[in-house]
Amino acid sequence: MSRSTPRNETMSIARLARHLGLSEGTISRALNNYPDIAEKTRERVQKAARELGYRPSSSARRLARGVIETIGFVLPTCRTQHSDPFLAEILNGLATELALHDWDLLVSAVPDGQNEVDVIDRLVGSCKVGGFVIARTRRHDARVDYLRQSGVPFVVQGRTDDPSDYSWLDIDNEQAFIDAVSYLRRLGHVKIACLSGDPTMNFAWQRRSGYLHAMAQQGGHIGVGYLIDGITDAVSAKDATNRLLSITENDRPTALLCVTDAVAIGAMQAINGAGLGVGRDISVMGFDGLPIGQAVHPALTTLHQDSYEIGREAGRMVLGLCTDPSSLPKQTLWQAKLTPRASVNPPGTSPAQHNQGG
Incomplete structure (x- = not known):
């Protein structure tokens, strides 16, 4: 006969065994569906375990199943x-x-x-x-x-x-940067620079490859100093962008494709610090779709990955x-997924003008 067990008491195999009047070994083998336990006993044990809120510990499961959870x-x-x-x-x-x-x-x-x-x-x-x-x-x-x-x-x-x-x-990092260049080219950008990441990291190498492939296929212009590797954070992005801004105005890129959103935000800080307008003088696009991209001004165009x-x-x-x-x-x-926002516009177009036109 089953013995009563207080519901507020933590249920264990030992207490479940006392409750059902069975041995702990029988309880354990019934809970783990061993074939040497009669079906009627197995159903009785498992029904009681559900009703009394028994949950096996991870260590018990590991011992029973041979799986480290x-x-x-x-x-x-x-x-x-x-x-x-x-x-x-x-x-x-x-x-x-x-x-x-x-x-x-x-x-x-x-x-x-x-x-x-x-x-x-x-x-x-x-x-x-x-x-x-x-x-x-x-x-x-x-x-x-x-x-x-x-x-x-x-x-x-x-x-x-x-x-x-x-x-x-x-x-698909390579395809993402091909799509990014295609989007910028449709808006009229020809001189497109790229702040690329650590080339030993595969995601950065793939994005870099996508940029180079798309620029070659779509008639983009990669000027001297437009492709900068090893940009991994906002600080290095600011320094690299300042180097791009030092290029004479006629040769300066009108759009900047960045390996991550964090790099793009560093680039935006450098552009603003130079008295230029993001989305007006230079368009900026990132990659990741981080929430902070919606909070910066202007909001960051990005390639979103969830x-x-x-x-x-x-x-x-x-x-x-x-x-x-x-x-x-x-x-x-x-x-x-390419997510257009105000940081990217046609060359020479203010964000407000582009938004009205779109």
Whole structure:
């Protein structure tokens, strides 16, 4: 006969066993659907567990199923401003998706004197995580090389030069910058400069490639000094933009395509500081779709990628790999959405005139 158990008492396997008058081993095996437990007993145990609010701990599930229900995310060693808002949104989406499935997210920083592979290796060796999500991939990425050999499930936000044999979710960065140049050319811009990022980072290299391809195909003009690599934050963007502004007025670009929104905002600060008008003298376009782009003046035209949803999808993908190790790699390519705002206008047109004309 079942014994009464106070509902405000934390339910455990031991208390559930006392409540049903069964052994703890029988309770555990019934909850985990072992075939040696009679169906009637299994249904009785699982019904009581639902009614009394029993929830297995993650450690108990790990022991029962052999699955470590924690996903690791090692923060990239790059600490520049361009990465932080994007990564924060990804982590938010990833943590949300994992929490919906009662999985945990372990975020680990890289201590001084170590690299990301050292930290990943330590987490793998300690059996603290069942899988990984990594972000901000390099064209040749040691983290991906390590995880390929580790046997641990992983999903990459981004890609490397050779993305054929692992699961990844990425934005079509090259096509996005082709679309950006096409948009600027339709507005009448010919002299279009580009503040590009770290060329060892694959997303920056792809965007740079899209700019060069589109300018060559669409008759754009890349003047001396128009393409500047290694621009990773607002500070370096201000310095690079000031160099562009020092070009004689006849040769100065009329539009500036920036690798990220943070870089674009730094460029806008330099343009305003020089007494010129963003969207009037020089149009500026960013990439990421960060909320701050709507708060600056004029509002920033951007190529929008939903970093929160990227995090959610990465969570779904890594959960699928962890729960079904036999599944094949899943590779997903999303398109960025061009979001026009007041920072981009036809050459020589004020934002107000362009808005009235549109």
